[in-house]
Amino acid sequence: MRHLKAGKKLGRNTSHRRALLRNLVTSLILDERIQTTEPKAKAMRPHVEKMITLGKRGDVAARRLAASYLMTRAAVDKLFDTVAPRMGDRNGGYLRIIRTGWRKGDGAEKAFVELIGSEKAIAEKQHKRAEARAKRREEAKKAMEEAEAQAAPEASPEPESKGESKGDKE
Amino acid sequence: MANPKRRHSKARTASRRAHDYLTARSLSECPNCHEQKLPHRACPKCGYYKGREVLAIKEKE
Numbered sequence: 001m002r003h004l005k006a007g008k009k010l011g012r013n014t015s016h017r018r019a020l021l022r023n024l025v026t027s028l029i030l031d032e033r034i035q036t037t038e039p040k041a042k043a044m045r046p047h048v049e050k051m052i053t054l055g056k057r058g059d060v061a062a063r064r065l066a067a068s069y070l071m072t073r074a075a076v077d078k079l080f081d082t083v084a085p086r087m088g089d090r091n092g093g094y095l096r097i098i099r100t101g102w103r104k105g106d107g108a109e110k111a112f113v114e115l116i117g118s119e120k121a122i123a124e125k126q127h128k129r130a131e132a133r134a135k136r137r138e139e140a141k142k143a144m145e146e147a148e149a150q151a152a153p154e155a156s157p158e159p160e161s162k163g164e165s166k167g168d169k170e
Numbered sequence: 171m172a173n174p175k176r177r178h179s180k181a182r183t184a185s186r187r188a189h190d191y192l193t194a195r196s197l198s199e200c201p202n203c204h205e206q207k208l209p210h211r212a213c214p215k216c217g218y219y220k221g222r223e224v225l226a227i228k229e230k231e
Contacts, residue, residue, distance in 0.1 A: 098211075098212050098219050099210060099211040099212070100211060100212045100214075101208070101211055101212075101214055112212075119222070
């Protein structure tokens, strides 16, 4: 029986589930905000909180424990240097889960998971992404205009010479 | 094998199904754009939740 066995299985075997949760926690610490499904968001919460608690302890033993769970060295450094100190004297509740509606393909409920206090970092990231997108759009527009300008002088004389008798179809 | 002794009338079938119905989702008003949205979820129209833009919505050109 499942009595008193906490946690969700997420349809995976033990090693698969452990790898998934470690990946999720590492990504969240590195990116401050990730999008995933709501059950995964809820399943990862205790793991993230444990990592941040380790980060608050800040000693070498805690660092090694965190390094044995997190996937990358960079995540450990970020956890101890920026994430954990930011949480101050907050006792848990380090995450914010914002539900955003259902995925089209399979109807799974999607959610954003954020670290509390990362609003500024997330806003900056969004801003950067929006700028990059605008730049790309402008470049694509320019390339298209140039292609049109190149195509136009080659194409235009021909229809004019024949065009009057047959009529332009453009 | 157990089998039905008598046929069910249409009325019996219909009255059994009287309680088979769907209920409408309850909605709440988005405080930012005043559209109807699902409660406890980011607004799909303006991307706001609890007074902050949560997801960027693509503008249609």
